[in-house]
Amino acid sequence: MALNFIVFPMFQQSKLETTNYSDFLNKIEEKKIDTVQIEDHNIYYTLKKDSTDKTYKTGVMNDSDLVNRLDKSGAKFGQVYQEQMNPILSSLISFFLPLIIFWAFGSWMFKRMQKKMGGDDQMSFSQGSGFGLGNLGKSNAKVYVGEQTGKTFNDVAGQEEAKENLQEIVDFLNNPAKYKEIGAKMPKGALLVGPPGTGKTLLAKAVAGEAGVPFFSISGSEFVEMFVGRGAAKVRDLFKQAREKAPCIVFIDEIDTIGKKRDGAGMNGNDEREQTLNQLLAEMDGFDGSKGVVLLAATNRPDSLDPALTRPGRFDRRIPVELPDLAGREAILKLHAKDIKCSNNIDFNVIARASAGASGAELANIINEGALLAVRDHRKSVVQKDLEEAIEIVIAGEQKKGAVISNRERMIVSYHEIGHALVAAKCKNTAPVHKITIIPRTKGALGYTMQVEENEQNLLSKEEAFQKIMVYTGGRCAEELIFNSITSGASNDIEQATKLARAMITRLGMSDEFGMTALETVNNQYLGGDTSLACSNETATKIDEATIALIKKAHDEAYQILEDNKMKLHELAKFLYERETITGEEFMYILNKPAEIPAQTNKD
Structure with missing residues (x-):
């Protein structure tokens, strides 16, 4: 490559030819000069009809009439030639300058990354693990020494079963002798699983605070690097420091970031994530739980974890951290x-x-x-x-006090919400009405009906599920009955009713046609519970038909309830329209009081 830029230009024939001044004058006389360029020391010119396309050069003489003769000969004045740099120097600059610029930019970026990945609030680790690249191989784990987490089990409420499971780990860290005496080994790892916001990270900090041992905390995403091998280097460094500070607790939050099932899709099964996971598996096999290093991890996607990570001998325990009762x-x-x-x-x-x-x-x-x-x-x-x-x-969000709603829309919303409440009150297996309002909210609701269970409910019967669907359809039924029209206000009701009806058929076994057959699977149960069908297209069509029929049946029964109690529907909707918000007690009082009978006059 270098020969192309440096050696070859030295052998290329130049297109600039030097002539004497007399030849230049002869060309003027013959009117062969095409373009001429007069400099302080040299004159450059080209010839008309010159097939060689050369530029000629001659010296400057003391000739005051030169310009006039050139003008009379028809020559043009302009740029003909520009002094060029030495070809060797030009080649050197064109080849090496881009390399120098690229190297300088790379060094600058590298220094910026080192600063970002080696902050003062993070633990400083050994230089050997970074492969000579500063902090890029360090784990960036935050370390709380002793009771500096500031959390104990007294700071955790509503998770008594999880605390009971973790109390044994605390006892092992505080009193390892009694476990060694009987030959028991502490589980190497405990996996905390549950929905977001249930206190998994808080529980891990509380374990460290109770045990009074160093607490290493790191997120799974911090292991993911753009440089191949850096994530694995961080894992090695983290476990090295954990062994040095044993007994201690290592906590990896959102471990599903690096612990996903290996499918071999990335670079023949050898991408950065898989290298990091493989290193984590190797480190978990390599440390002895009896030394006092306990690994805790948290995730809300346990179904996505690699089976090799959750097998006994690695994460021995799976501790549910569910929504509180x-x-x-x-x-x-x-x-x-x-x-x-x-x-x-x-x-x-x-x-x-x-x-x-x-x-x-x-x-x-x-x-x-x-x-x-x-x-x-x-x-x-x-x-x-x-x-x-x-x-x-x-x-539902904040109240939209400045929202402008027409009287007709307020009346429609009043009947809609009373429709929900009236159907709920007439059904035997639904929660009591707690509050009804038609004040708009910032999350899009123009009104809502709140029902509150009197006691904790863990099971849902077929009758209860069906009556829930009836309550969902009550708002739309009231619009149809009173206004002989329908609006978009029932969009959320339709979505909830369809979701529940479909679950009754595909997952809860509450359909006479399909019985106890699982036709749908739940994905990510802690993150919204998306579902996917596990059946043929023909069966899927039948499921759609059964769902539509179930919702229609619930709609018809709810409509009949409202039609049978039409006078109360009018009375309650008018009361809600005037008050905007009513309590469950007010609603039930008006619903249960005897209807006023119009006075009659006797005629002889």
């Missing part, structure tokens, strides 16, 4: 309310029942939203209505 929600609310000035008469059980399905993080947010509402109303403490409003903010 009623007692757990009440305990979490009280725990977060300790730091908030609350009124003494707050009933946390009511708030817990109204927040069914909420995670620990959402419950903490409810307490904080309640405190913000109290400050907004210029009060010194949080009261019951603040927390109830906070639940609505988390579920």
Whole structure:
């Protein structure tokens, strides 16, 4: 390559030819000069009809009439030739300058990456693990020494079973002798699985705080590098430091980032993620659990993990960290309310029942939203209505006080919501109505009906599921019955009704036609629970037909309930239209009071 730029130009024949001044004058006389360029020391010119396409050069003489003669001969004045750089020097610059620029830019980028990956708040690890590239091979794990996590089991509420499972690990770290005496070995790893916001990371920190041992914390995404082999180097370095500081706890959050099932799709099964996972598997086999190194990991996608990672001998224990039950929600609310000035008469059980399905993080947010509402109303403490409003903010968003809604739309929404509530009240297996409102919310709802279970419910019967669908259809039925028209306000109801009806047929075995047959599988149960059919196209068609028939049946029965109670529907909708928000007690009082009978006059 270098010969092309340096050697060959030396042998190329130049197109510049030097002549004497007399030849130049003869060409002027013969009118053969095409273009001429006069410089301080040289004259450059080209000839007309010159097939060689050469440029000629001659010296400058003291000739005052030269310009006039050139002009009379028809010569043109212009740029003919430009002095060029030495060909060897030009080749050297054109070849080496880009390389120098590329090297300088690469060095600058490399230094920036070193700074970003070696911050002061991260643990400094051995230089040998970085392959001579500074911090690129270091694990970046944050290390809390002793009880610096600041968390214990007293800071965790609503996860009693998980704490009980982890208490054994704490006891082993504090009293390893009694386990060695009987020959028991501590599990090498424990996998915390559950939905987002349930306290998996908090539990891991609490274990370290209870045991009083160093706590290494790192996210799975921090192992993923753009340089091949760097993720594996970080894994090696992390476990090396863990052995040096044993007994200790190593916590890998979102381990599914590096622990996904290997499918061999990336670079013949040897991509960066798989190298990192292979190194993690090797390190887990290589350390002795009796030395006091405990590996904890958290994920909300356990189904995506590689089986080699979850087998006994690696992650021996799988600890569920599920959504809290009623007692757990009440305990979490009280725990977060300790730091908030609350009124003494707050009933946390009511708030817990109204927040069914909420995670620990959402419950903490409810307490904080309640405190913000109290400050907004210029009060010194949080009261019951603040927390109830906070639940609505988390579920449906803030009130849209400036929303402009026509009287007709407000009336339609009133009948729609009373339709839900009236069907729910007339069904035997549904939760009591707690609140009805037609105040628009920022998350898109023009109104909603809140139902609150009196007790914790773990099972769903076929009758209860069907009546839930009836309640979902109640709003649309009220629109049809009163206005002889339908609106887009039932979009969410339709979605929920279809989802439940389909689940009854494909997963819950509540269909006479298909019986106890699983026709659908749930993917990512902790992240939305997306489903995929596991049946033929013909069966899928039958499922669609059965779903439509089930929803239509629920719709027809809900419509009949509203038609039978049409007077109460009018009375309740008018009351809601005027008040905008009514409680469940007000709703039930109007529903159960005797209908007023018009006065009659006797005629003789």
